[in-house]
Amino acid sequence: MITKLPIIKIGLLIVLFAGCYTVPETGRISLNFIGTDTELQLGITEFEKLKQSKPISADPIKTGQLQRVGRRISEAVGRDLPSAQWEFVLFDDPETVNAFALPSGKVGVYTGILDIASTDDELATVIGHEIAHATARHGSERMSQGIAAALGALILNEALKDDKNRGQWLAAYGLGTGYAVAYPFSRRHELEADEIGVIYAARAGYDPRASIEFWMKMNLVKGDAKRSMFFSTHPSDIQRIDRLKAMMPKVMLIYEQNKGRFQ
Numbered sequence: 001m002i003t004k005l006p007i008i009k010i011g012l013l014i015v016l017f018a019g020c021y022t023v024p025e026t027g028r029i030s031l032n033f034i035g036t037d038t039e040l041q042l043g044i045t046e047f048e049k050l051k052q053s054k055p056i057s058a059d060p061i062k063t064g065q066l067q068r069v070g071r072r073i074s075e076a077v078g079r080d081l082p083s084a085q086w087e088f089v090l091f092d093d094p095e096t097v098n099a100f101a102l103p104s105g106k107v108g109v110y111t112g113i114l115d116i117a118s119t120d121d122e123l124a125t126v127i128g129h130e131i132a133h134a135t136a137r138h139g140s141e142r143m144s145q146g147i148a149a150a151l152g153a154l155i156l157n158e159a160l161k162d163d164k165n166r167g168q169w170l171a172a173y174g175l176g177t178g179y180a181v182a183y184p185f186s187r188r189h190e191l192e193a194d195e196i197g198v199i200y201a202a203r204a205g206y207d208p209r210a211s212i213e214f215w216m217k218m219n220l221v222k223g224d225a226k227r228s229m230f231f232s233t234h235p236s237d238i239q240r241i242d243r244l245k246a247m248m249p250k251v252m253l254i255y256e257q258n259k260g261r262f263q
């Protein structure tokens with residue numbers, strides 16, 4: 001009995017202080033007790049490190065495209081990410097087909113993904129999807145679930161000070177470079193990010209049908225080793241494409257209402 005007592009106490013503490021987070025746009029209630037301040041700080045610090053260690057693209061056309069699409073998407077996100085300090089950086093790495101967004105509003109795109117997401121509408125699909133993972137706080141949710149399951153950490157934000165945990169949190173947001181593994185989001189998180197991301201794109205005046213084209217292109221190149229990193233964390237399949245098709249009537253309405261603002 002004596003040995004069980006601390007575990008019960010820890011369990012009670014977690015139940016009492018467990019944060020619940022309402023995911024924007026879908027309204028799903030998620031388990032999340034990672035502090036937003038911690039997320040913000042981690043995102044800013046790690047993004048700075050990455051900017052110093054990776055070459056940044058000097059291509060004015062591609063950089064201009066990312067800034068143009070990024071600005072419009074970030075405006076469409078608005079209050080869904082209230083403490084965002086928006087920054088969009090194009091990393092010069094044609095071999096890396098990947099992109100990521102952190103809850104701090106820091107967004108990284110590798111030049112390799114522009115081979116597939118070549119138009120503004122397609123790039124809006126990618127950025128919208130990645131930012132949706134951040135506004136839904138999927139990385140922190142998964143970490144919260146892991147911590148709750150283990151009942152292992154009494155001071156939860158302290159847990160993120162540990163190098164191993166921090167690596168997992170960052171890798172969950174697709175910042176796998178520099179760490180051994182990129183951890184894929186769960187299928188549920190992937191589909192939710194598609195759903196939210198396509199709303200952001202449509203609200204920013206980008207054609208949401210480009211999301212279907214993008215994922216169909218991804219499907220075609222899945223055997224290509226060069227593309228394997230993004231593909232391993234973002235499986236493109238019929239279920240994903242079917243879900244997007246089912247969303248089209250709703251998001252086309254949002255697109256029609258907003259596209260005029262940008263013409």
Ligand SMILES: [Zn+2]
Pocket residue numbers: 129130133185189190193233234
């Ligand atoms: Zn994703």
